[in-house]
Amino acid sequence: MRRTYRVVVAKPGLDGHDRGVKVIARALRDAGFEVIYTGLFQTPEQVAEAAVQEDADAVGLSVLSGAHLTLFPRVVTELAARGLDDVVVFGGGIVPDGDIDELKAAGVAEVFTPGAALDDISTWLERALDEREQAADTG
Secondary structure, X not given: OOOOOEEEXXXXXXXXXXXXXXXXXXXXXXXXXXXXXXXXXXXXXXXXXXXXXXXXXXXXXXXXXXOHHHHHHHHHHHHHHOOOOOOEEEEEEOOOHHHHHHHHHOXXXXXXXXXXXXXXXXXXXXXXXXXXXXXXXXX
């Protein structure tokens, strides 16, 4: 890891199931990330504002309610509206395989579905952020 990255993890929308996002937050913390969990029932605007306030390098979203096609792109849009186009957005939850390409086209860098290994998530995020840093240094 090139430096300690700051990651905001959030539960946008009305989904009240937070066990998974808490497991992810702990795994990322244990992998060396600084993690800020925003809590339940966040609006996309609140998630974006948290990213601004926390100077986040990445935003991780968790949705189990089926609203991922609405909420994930809205968070990406809200981040862009605040000049945070370089923040890496990733998500997880109950996301059908057929929706993943649509989410990626909307600016979500990666989507993890149930059963994804915690090490795979933290390794992917570290690599994605290191590559972003390297591109910024050379570009």
